[in-house]
Amino acid sequence: MAAQRIKEYRPTEDEEYMNERQLEFFRVQLVTRRAELVASIAGFSKNLKETNIRKPDPVDQSSNHTDMSRDLQTRHRQQKLIRDIDYALERIADREYGYCEVSGEEIGLRRLLARPVATMSVDVQEKFERKASGHQRFAVTSCVI
Numbered sequence: 315m316a317a318q319r320i321k322e323y324r325p326t327e328d329e330e331y332m333n334e335r336q337l338e339f340f341r342v343q344l345v346t347r348r349a350e351l352v353a354s355i356a357g358f359s360k361n362l363k364e365t366n367i368r369k370p371d372p373v374d375q376s377s378n379h380t381d382m383s384r385d386l387q388t389r390h391r392q393q394k395l396i397r398d399i400d401y402a403l404e405r406i407a408d409r410e411y412g413y414c415e416v417s418g419e420e421i422g423l424r425r426l427l428a429r430p431v432a433t434m435s436v437d438v439q440e441k442f443e444r445k446a447s448g449h450q451r452f453a454v455t456s457c458v459i
Contacts, residue, residue, distance in 0.1 A: 325423050332412040336423075341406050343430055348399045351392045358389055398431040405433075414438050 325336045405411040412421050414435040421435050434442065 344399050402431045
């Protein structure tokens with residue numbers, strides 16, 4: 315019954331930020347998503363064991379290799395997301411969830427609803443990404459010279 319109420323509940327800006335109900339809402343969302351990812355990875359592993367990678371035709375073999383590479387990249391992203399979810403669940407347990415790791419300000423419900431594993435506010439994330447992209451351009455430019 316409590317799980318059903320959480321599924322019907324939607325956090326609003328009118329409430330106290332990161333109250334018990336909001337924390338439980340995000341916890342349930344994260345746990346559910348984690349279980350889906352674990353099941354997907356397990357299914358992939360089972361399919362991988364059953365797949366015949368070696369094909370007599372070089373084109374088929376190349377196509378299989380490309381598909382396998384794409385699938386492995388997807389699994390890698392899923393594993394990273396599981397780590398991010400685990401970290402978000404730790405932050406919920408520590409009552410730090412919903413607050414920027416860098417500035418301490420509220421991340422905001424809209425951002426958390428869109429990306430429940432967010433650890434930085436939009437402003438801090440944008441600054442971080444601009445700084446990172448600036449370093450990448452410098453690194454690429456310095457390699458080209």
